[in-house]
């Protein structure tokens with residue numbers, strides 16, 4: 001979808017775009033890994049080091065959780081949701097039939113990558129470039145999203161399936177305490193990954209013509 005056969009100068013470009021096209025959301029995951037934990041770690045570390053940030057502020061923080069440590073995140077989410085059920089804020093039936101099975105399916109995976117932004121670290125640059133002050137927070141989140149995407153694509157390239165979750169702020173406090181993380185790290189997303197046990201669902205694409213324009217192109 002989206003492109004005809006194009007001859008790129010560098011074959012790696014075609015490979016990169018193939019990876020981009022094949023990345024999907026996988027919900028059926030199990031606790032197996034096609035690669036070493038060192039290889040997973042190096043993907044994450046490369047994303048921390050090399051994904052760009054505005055003014056090179058380097059605001060993203062990432063925590064990689066594997067196996068039993070990964071399971072703890074989803075135990076936390078289940079416990080928090082159970083508390084909401086007890087408090088009458090979430091219907092018990094919805095929790096038992098939908099939320100809990102979903103959280104258990106995340107728990108059944110191999111790992112979770114937690115993505116954070118350290119907004120506090122932006123204080124000096126906000127002062128220095130006051131004219132941009134209100135831009136730095138959204139820029140930091142955009143940079144974080146780039147890391148999320150890179151890690152997602154790279155993990156899938158290595159044979160994992162992954163899905164992206166957003167259980168903040170519900171789980172933030174317990175996560176911070178469990179892994180003794182700095183209070184200034186604000187969590188944005190959780191990327192759950194594992195060996196795929198099922199294929200992603202069908203995906204519909206809105207017409208490209210409504211979403212893309214080009215001007216000045218040579219024939």
Ligand SMILES: Cc1cc2nc3c(=O)[nH]c(=O)nc-3n(C[C@H](O)[C@H](O)[C@H](O)COP(=O)(O)O)c2cc1C
Nearest residue numbers: 023024025026145163164165166167189200201203
């Ligand atoms: C910014 C963003 C937030 C998302 N949040 C969630 C989420 O909270 N839970 C979830 O299951 N999927 C989430 N997704 C996954 C999207 O639903 C999914 O990427 C989209 O439907 C396209 O499907 P694909 O990933 O298979 O291409 C999110 C994706 C993006 C890019």
